[in-house]
Amino acid sequence: MSNAATTTAETAAPAIAPPMGMLAELTHRCPLQCPYCSNPVELERRSDELDTATWQRVLREAAELGVLQVHLSGGEPAARRDLVELVRTCAEVGLYSNLITAGVNITPEKLRELYDAGLDHVQLSFQGATAEVTEQVSNLPGAHARKRAFAGEVRALGLPLTVNAVIHRANIHQIDDFVELALALDARRLEIAHAQYYGWALVNRAALMPRRGQVMEAIDRVEAARQRLQGRLTIDAVVPDYYARLPKPCMNGWGRQSLNITPSGRGLPCHAAETIPGLEFWNVREHSVAEIWQQSPAFNAFRGTDFLPDACQSCERREIDWGGCRCQALMMTGDATQMDPVCEMSPYHDDIQQLAIIDAERDEPFRYRRFERRRPDRVRQPASET
Numbered sequence: 001m002s003n004a005a006t007t008t009a010e011t012a013a014p015a016i017a018p019p020m021g022m023l024a025e026l027t028h029r030c031p032l033q034c035p036y037c038s039n040p041v042e043l044e045r046r047s048d049e050l051d052t053a054t055w056q057r058v059l060r061e062a063a064e065l066g067v068l069q070v071h072l073s074g075g076e077p078a079a080r081r082d083l084v085e086l087v088r089t090c091a092e093v094g095l096y097s098n099l100i101t102a103g104v105n106i107t108p109e110k111l112r113e114l115y116d117a118g119l120d121h122v123q124l125s126f127q128g129a130t131a132e133v134t135e136q137v138s139n140l141p142g143a144h145a146r147k148r149a150f151a152g153e154v155r156a157l158g159l160p161l162t163v164n165a166v167i168h169r170a171n172i173h174q175i176d177d178f179v180e181l182a183l184a185l186d187a188r189r190l191e192i193a194h195a196q197y198y199g200w201a202l203v204n205r206a207a208l209m210p211r212r213g214q215v216m217e218a219i220d221r222v223e224a225a226r227q228r229l230q231g232r233l234t235i236d237a238v239v240p241d242y243y244a245r246l247p248k249p250c251m252n253g254w255g256r257q258s259l260n261i262t263p264s265g266r267g268l269p270c271h272a273a274e275t276i277p278g279l280e281f282w283n284v285r286e287h288s289v290a291e292i293w294q295q296s297p298a299f300n301a302f303r304g305t306d307f308l309p310d311a312c313q314s315c316e317r318r319e320i321d322w323g324g325c326r327c328q329a330l331m332m333t334g335d336a337t338q339m340d341p342v343c344e345m346s347p348y349h350d351d352i353q354q355l356a357i358i359d360a361e362r363d364e365p366f367r368y369r370r371f372e373r374r375r376p377d378r379v380r381q382p383a384s385e386t
């Protein structure tokens with residue numbers, strides 16, 4: 001165990017390229033209860049969260065290591081009373097700060113304070129392109145109207161805005177509406193991100209999975225909008241991988257470009273890494289960010305491609321997709337070193353496609369994300385959305 005305050009200049013030589021980005025999950029508390037959330041089902045409690053001084057040290061250490069961008073996330077980062085202080089620290093140490101927010105609990109005054117502290121960018125989630133769908137998915141009445149107002153307040157300050165829409169069965173029919181919404185809100189960028197099935201989203205897979213035909217139509221609509229709006233709106237798309245032929249380059253490769261810090265301070269190579277048994281995660285309470293990035297067993301477990309099976313070693317895409325997703329490989333094969341089952345070369349490829357087809361036909365209620373261990377509420381989706 002090292003002195004947590006040790007600077008990177010005093011630690012090991014950086015043989016490993018530094019990360020570009022860090023996801024700072026400041027808290028798992030959130031006013032929304034989205035069933036597609038990728039946070040773990042066992043959410044971290046407020047009493048376990050890092051204090052302000054520790055987060056400030058983590059931000060300083062990240063900058064010293066070479067991190068360029070910090071994504072202040074959660075849960076809802078604005079649930080932390082010290083958010084303004086943390087944004088100010090980002091500005092002081094030269095980190096580009098991106099606030100990933102639901103936008104429902106930040107007053108205009110608080111937003112102004114964040115702006116004055118040096119906030120660089122806001123990424124605002126919309127669960128639907130209409131009030132009905134946003135409120136159904138987030139389980140928060142009034143959320144849509146508040147989000148729209150918040151977007152206006154962001155733009156009035158001149159802050160760049162990205163609209164993020166996680167796509168699933170309940171809103172996949174609204175692709176064109178999301179595009180119109182982003183334009184109406186004067187967003188610079190729209191992220192159309194099909195749900196990735198980890199954490200709460202995995203629990204809700206049978207309630208969220210769209211049909212293949214819906215996915216193909218959504219992809220076509222995104223492409224058409226991209227062509228139509230070149231130069232006006234940038235549209236990023238994250239494709240749904242259960243129906244795909246090739247795996248996604250999850251995290252752009254394990255331990256290559258980014259790291260996550262959980263609310264209690266554990267350094268993770270990806271948001272679902274804790275589902276992989278046997279990995280040892282170091283905590284910022286005991287280790288510097290540089291030590292975690294360069295030396296921690298979890299980060300070194302799947303760096304590069306050496307761990308991949310023989311079939312991947314000769315694949316020309318091995319340094320494009322980096323073997324896909326370790327967590328998905330574990331989920332489907334029981335072995336995190338296997339090729340991602342999404343890859344058409346995987347013996348499990350047909351199984352994952354079949355899973356998607358079966359789940360898309362199931363009529364399951366949402367299990368809403370919340371802190372509880374007892375039987376969760378179950379609410380049916382509106383018939384028109386299924």
Ligand code: FES
Nearest residue numbers: 250270325326327
């Ligand atoms: Fe863990 Fe993809 S989510 S490697």
